[in-house]
Amino acid sequence: MSSNDSDVPANGPLTLTFDIGGSHLKAGVLSTDGQLVKDRVRIVTPHPAEPEKVVEGLMGLAQQLGHFDRITIGFPGVVRSDTVLTAPNLGNELWHGFKLASVMSEKLGKPVRMLNDASVQGLGVITGHGVECVVTMGTGMGFALFVDGCLAPHLELSQHPFKGGKNYDEYVGARAIEKIGPRRFNKRVRKVIEVLETVVMYDVLYIGGGNARLLEPPLPKNVKTVSNKAGITGGVRAWDRQMDHAFDERLPTFDPAMGKRG
DSSP: OOOOGGGSOTTOOOEEEEEEOSSEEEEEEEOTTSOBSSOOEEEEOOSSOOHHHHHHHHHHHHHTSOOOSEEEEEESSOEETTEEOOOTTTOHHHHTTOOHHHHHHHHHTSOEEEEEHHHHHHHTTOOSSSEEEEEEESSSEEEEEEETTEEOOOOOGGGSEEETTEEHHHHHSHHHHHHHHHHHHHHHHHHHHHHHHHHHOOSEEEEESGGGGGOOSOOOTTEEEOOTTHHHHGGGGGGSGGGGGGGOOOOOOEETTTTEEO
16 A cells, blocks of 8 residues: 555655553654654553454544544554554454455555554664664564665564563563562573574664663673654654565465464
8 A cells, every 4th residue: 555645745745653462552643754743642552352342443543633644553463565464462253354455545545654663663773884683572572674775574573482382472571570670580581682693693782672671780781772762753764665565465375273374
């Protein structure tokens, strides 16, 4: 989906960005330079997080924010074009195959681009130089990778086995923090950092998400904590021309229930 240049105001299009999370749905409207036009708004994510209820919540947020010209959605799972494939912290069985981007475009009458939520957060913080890795610490652990500003193919690292039979979501996600507390959470995150440094060989690692606030210094020099607002402010950069490759019309052929491509 692409914008209609004839509808774009002289000072550039305004971007409505949705940041969908396991605990909250957030939204904000951004100017072309990535500045919030109004303060962010948010509501608690409905549980169970059925697509129709989430869409209803997003519509309510949009109505609070006034005019916008295009939409970016950050979704916590694997997405292809307009379609959700997985939603580990919302319910895979509820979301697989749901055409969220198309639904929101039809309801709001604007073009939509949808990415994994960690990818959107990354667009809000990366410099565009070298290998930059982004991890989000929230309900689960999000992951995105960029090379010279170009988004790499998405890896759902959060679902990969990490330690003691736990995947990354289970090892450093919100439920783990409730059980082990902030001190042990810090130790676990440092183990994750060691693994990522070895496997990814990043130049810089950015850690965002709501639970990044729990991280205590010192961290390695090439590891930086970033504001959770980047999950919104990165939305404008999803419309940069260099991001066009991420929105090719590709058919979603993966069925998580089958564990193979159809």
